[in-house]
Amino acid sequence: MNPPLNQMLQSQIQIEDDRTGLSIETLRRAIADNLFYIQGKFPAIATKHDYYMALAYTVRDRLLHRWLNTLEVYLKQDVKLVCYLSAEYLVGPHLVNNLINLGIYEQIRQAVEESGLNLQQLINTEEEPGLGNGGLGRLASCYMDSLASLEIPAIGYGIRYEFGIFDQEIKDGWQVEITDKWLQDGNPWEIARPEAAVSVKFGGHTESYLDDQGNYRVRWLPEYIVKGIPYDTPILGYKVNTANSMRLWTSEACESFDFQRFNVGDYYGAVDRKVFSENLTKVLYPNDEPIKGKELRLQQQYFFVSCSLQDMIRIHLNEGNTLDNFAEKFAVQLNDTHPSIGVAELMRLLIDVHYYPWEKAWEITEKTFGFTNHTLLPEALERWPLGLFGHLLPRHLEIIYEINKRFLDQVRLKYPGNNEKLSSLSLIDERGDKYVRMAHLACVGSHKINGVAQLHSELLKKTLLKDFYELLPEKFTNVTNGVTPRRWMVVSNPELSQLISSKIGENWIKNLDELRKLEGFIDDGGFRQQWREVKRKVKQDLAQYIHDKLGIIVSPDSLFDVQVKRLHEYKRQHLNVLHIITLYNRIKQNPNLDITPRTFIFGGKAAPGYHQAKLIIKLINSVGDIVNHDPEIGERLKVVFLPDYNVTLGQRVYPAADLSEQISTAGKEASGTGNMKFSLNGALTIGTFDGANIEIREEVGEENFFLFGLKTEEIDQLRAQGYNPQDYYNSNPELKAAIDLINSGFFSHGDGGLFQLLINSLLYLDHYLLFADYQSYLDCQERVSQAYKDQEHWTRMSILNTARMGKFSSDRSIREYCDKIWNTSPVPIQMKDYVQADG
Ligand code: 6GP
Missing domain, CATH: 3.40.50.2000 (Glycogen Phosphorylase B;)
Known part of the structure; x- marks a missing residue:
């Protein structure tokens, strides 16, 4: 070994390279450099997007070392x-996710700020x-x-x-x-x-x-x-x-x-x-x-x-x-x-x-x-x-x-x-x-x-x-599905992630089972208070977004009842709508009714050729138009359809939910993964005995899950007997009132025909058994409303949902694929030369 040479190399390591260095000063210089040499702009004429690109290239450079090193190891071995x-x-x-996975979010935030910019704005620029x-x-x-x-x-x-x-826009209620x-x-x-x-x-x-x-x-x-x-x-x-x-x-x-x-x-x-x-x-x-x-x-x-x-x-x-x-x-x-x-x-x-x-x-x-x-x-x-x-x-x-x-x-x-x-x-x-x-x-x-x-x-x-x-x-x-806690917690819900880490450290991000440790804090009133404050803060942010986008004012103190997913008859967004209309009818009949105020939030795209699904979007918006503007309803009910639901919007929505709607006809939703994201972020689920709902309920405990509806065997029996939706319509006055109100044209400026295709498919076919599950759903929603009134208890249930979601990490799913199907094992990557993993 030749000490002088070794020392010489070491001293070179100290000099930060513009493409790999992680100090704030180097990062700031790299962003400026990329703006000039890659975007071809100087600050006075640079747009936000130019800065986003300059930043993205700065981050990409820092990925490239790891990437090429990885490829080289794969090749050699x-x-x-x-x-x-x-x-x-x-x-x-990509941007935030890469910042989190690289572990350089904070450095980049400072470097960006020192350049006179706002990181969140640049993040929002990404398409x-x-x-x-x-x-x-x-x-x-x-x-x-x-x-x-x-x-x-x-x-x-x-x-x-x-x-x-x-991209989805909503015009006059239509997609x-x-x-x-x-x-x-x-x-x-x-x-x-x-x-x-x-x-x-x-x-x-x-x-x-x-x-x-x-x-x-x-x-x-x-x-x-x-x-x-x-x-x-x-x-x-x-x-x-x-x-x-x-x-x-x-x-x-x-x-x-x-x-x-x-x-x-x-x-x-x-x-x-x-x-x-x-x-x-x-x-x-x-x-x-x-x-x-x-x-x-x-x-x-x-x-x-x-x-x-x-x-x-x-x-x-x-x-x-x-x-x-x-x-x-x-x-x-x-x-x-x-x-x-x-x-x-x-x-x-x-x-x-x-x-x-x-x-x-x-x-x-x-x-x-x-x-x-x-x-x-x-x-x-x-x-x-x-x-x-x-x-x-x-x-x-x-x-x-x-x-x-x-x-x-x-x-x-x-x-x-x-x-x-x-x-x-x-x-x-x-x-x-x-x-x-x-x-x-x-x-x-x-x-x-x-x-x-x-x-x-x-x-x-x-x-x-x-x-x-x-x-x-x-x-x-x-292999039961899973979701990545990096994107669906750390990236999307930094407030809750920080609160959790302050109690149990950061290991849960790599080993989601560690969330169980939160159970130890459940009796700590101060912790429950902090938990509620985080939820309120992210609800406030979503309320602001809703106001900015749609001009609708919603209260962060209302129960945020959320259904975001593709529009499909089997997912039964229209069952959710029947609940809303029923609550509306109840208030109209009894204007002083004391109900738990709710904000119903929907989002999702319909396949362009799927007429019924598009009609459901129109129905949600039409019901919203009436409900949101009825002074007698006031703050008690609000209905919001968020246009252009995508991953970015999901990252805003999951953290802000109190209630997660997972209401597919039993046997139709293979798994669902939104259900996992909600629960991980502390929402409670109202759901059928379907897909991964069943396993989520098993994990969080039946007392922390709102189950309703027919099970697959019961559905088979019902169909075998000959299912007749009319029987339910005729024997359930609230169901009949809700359907009749839609049919009367009340939500469609008097045009009773507008929703006829949708309503007729329910009245005469109801392939997805909305009518059969309606009463059970309503009763269950009533239990939700009662539970929400006891905020202390609700918070306990919310914490337990998060704490018991370890199983639904996609890390667990991938381990199972490796063992049961792929027969592969990890290959750790050591960095060569000068770059260290965590900077
Ligand atoms: C979906 C399933 O509908 C959903 O339940 C499941 O969670 C998800 O796959 C991931 O497994 N299926 C599709 O999106 C699809 O196109 C052919 O299936």
């Missing part, structure tokens, strides 16, 4: 990678990437956070939609969709990697040939080829050095122009193909669960899955491997059926491109994939018309036929002579028009199949995938 294949990521804003519809996409992003925080090597593969989920232009002002968090581009084939036909050794082979001669360009975004874990990648693909034309056409003077024809190729990743389909058999959607799915699998194979071969051990090095998770074409694609790549024999290729494929189902709704089951499928992916159809043939042989062995089983299990639906059943492909091609909450996983085995369960029971498992 040839680690096993989890590859999460998801058509959606509902990422939410969130809305590359998902709802629960499924947001779950994928929570899982990316947990994977990195647990130091599990992972890549999240997806699509870089140019237009994400639409209006506005194109989401999230990339318009540039995205400082991603890096394009054109050098890692891949080609994806579409259409055409296949032909067989004999290779030099006389083996029978197939080649695919496509009609056209599209290029996939990856864009990488670092996903940093919480206070670790691990930064994984989210790799999203953009489609491009292979050549800008078709020169043959160009040369014969067909300029527009020549550009056609380019436009077509680039359209592929233009826009996210805005349907939450039901999907239509749209060709472009299948193109999107195949495109990103093929890009991703080719990418994995490239990485694997680059490390000097053969594909023999692919399944030992890659665990590929199918986030619902959207990427399930991956089963056929990996088979194709192994057989046609890498010349593996079928049996070996199949063994690798089945070991590689795991499949998560996210819904029992039959209308969400993806099936592709055979003609469309074969036209777009002729080779995959052949492969699927072969997989099916071999699979059905297995079925025949188990159920000799049972044609019913063959037809129900087949990968091809042949009961009428023919379809490829994507869920069946995913089940057959994966070694594990999981639902997302206990009840959901049980129902999967009993209903949707019953035949698969009977044939392959060992494949089935459950």
Whole structure:
């Protein structure tokens, strides 16, 4: 060892580099530098957005060391990678989250302030990437956070939609969709990697040939080829050095122009193909669960899955491997059926491109994939018309036929002579028009199949995938969803996070079970007081936001009763509305009625083609218009519909809720994750026996949860007897009054027809059993109102909700995936050279 050299290096370490240094002075200089050299602005002409970009680049520089270090370790150690294949990521804003995970929020706040700016304003400037519809996409992003925080090597593969989920405006009470232009002002968090581009084939036909050794082979001669360009975004874990990648693909034309056409003077024809190729990743389909058999959607799915699998194979071969051990090095998770074409694609790549024999290729494929189902709704089951499928992916159809043939042989062995089983299990639906059943492909091609909450996983085995369960029971498992406490507590509710940390330290952020320690403070009146003060402060902030946005004055002392989620009949926002109207009627009948004042807060987008859901939005707003302006009602009831509900808005709303509405028809909500975010932030739940509600109730204790409504078995019985909503309407005067009031045109300027479609679907069908659950819901709401009057007791229940949410950390979910499905373990990242993790 040479001491002088060592000392020399050490002295260099002391000098802070502008791109890595964490002192306030260095950070301030870096922001100024980026403003000048990257944004090309000087302060006098810089906009807020320029400053946001300068700050974002400052933060990104500090991520890059960790990111590159992580990639280098993964490469050197040839680690096993989890590859999460998801058509959606509902990422939410990056900036604050990165500040928290880097542990530099306070330094940056000061540096920004010293530059004469306000950090919160810059944070608010960020346009969130809305590359998902709802629960499924947001779950994928929570899982990316947990994977990195647990130091599990992972890549999240997806699509870089140019237009994400639409922005929602409310005009005259109706939803209006506005194109989401999230990339318009540039995205400082991603890096394009054109050098890692891949080609994806579409259409055409296949032909067989004999290779030099006389083996029978197939080649695919496509009609056209599209290029996939990856864009990488670092996903940093919480206070670790691990930064994984989210790799999203953009489609491009292979050549800008078709020169043959160009040369014969067909300029527009020549550009056609380019436009077509680039359209592929233009826009996210805005349907939450039901999907239509749209060709472009299948193109999107195949495109990103093929890009991703080719990418994995490239990485694997680059490390000097053969594909023999692919399944030992890659665990590929199918986030619902959207990427399930991956089963056929990996088979194709192994057989046609890498010349593996079928049996070996199949063994690798089945070991590689795991499949998560996210819904029992039959209308969400993806099936592709055979003609469309074969036209777009002729080779995959052949492969699927072969997989099916071999699979059905297995079925025949188990159920000799049972044609019913063959037809129900087949990968091809042949009961009428023919379809490829994507869920069946995913089940057959994966070694594990999981639902997302206990009840959901049980129902999967009993209903949707019953035949698969009977044939392959060992494949089935459950992993109950979770949410990341970093974004859904530390980022979104700093006040409550600080209060908690002041009592039990900060370890709960990495180990959410530690929240249990809060139970030790439950009898401390001072602590309960502080708890209430925090809740009041965040309610006040939301009240201010509501006033600024909508001009509605709401009292932070009223009970904030919140339902935010996608609009869907099964989620029953209209049941909530029936409660509001009933309270309204009661006050009108008895103007001196002493009721617990409530502010009803709604938010959520409806699929643009889902008329009933849009009508429910209109109904909420129409009821709000009347209720909010009725002097006789006064401060007792307020109804607010927050436009453009997204991750950013969720971060405001969850912390401010007193009551969380989780009122889906039992058996319909696979899990729910909003329910977890509310409870974690100290809201109490009013909920049905559905999805993860059941497990939340189990954890927090039944005395701290407001349960109502029919259970799944009771619903089955009721339906079997013949459910008639009219019986409820005729026998329940309050229900009848609420329905009649809507029908009378009272909420629609006398237009009795406006809500008729909605009301008739309840009166004559009521597929989601609102009428059957109405009375139980009302009674339960009455218990809520009474409970809220006793603030001391309510606070205890609120604290216990937070304290007992440990199970619902996405860290727990990811650990379960690692153990039960992926067979992976953490790979801690040491920083090389000069950069230390926590600064
Ligand atoms: C959703 C489920 O509706 C929700 O209950 C669950 O919490 C979430 O997935 C995450 O697991 N499903 C979807 O968003 C979807 O598109 C195909 O399912």
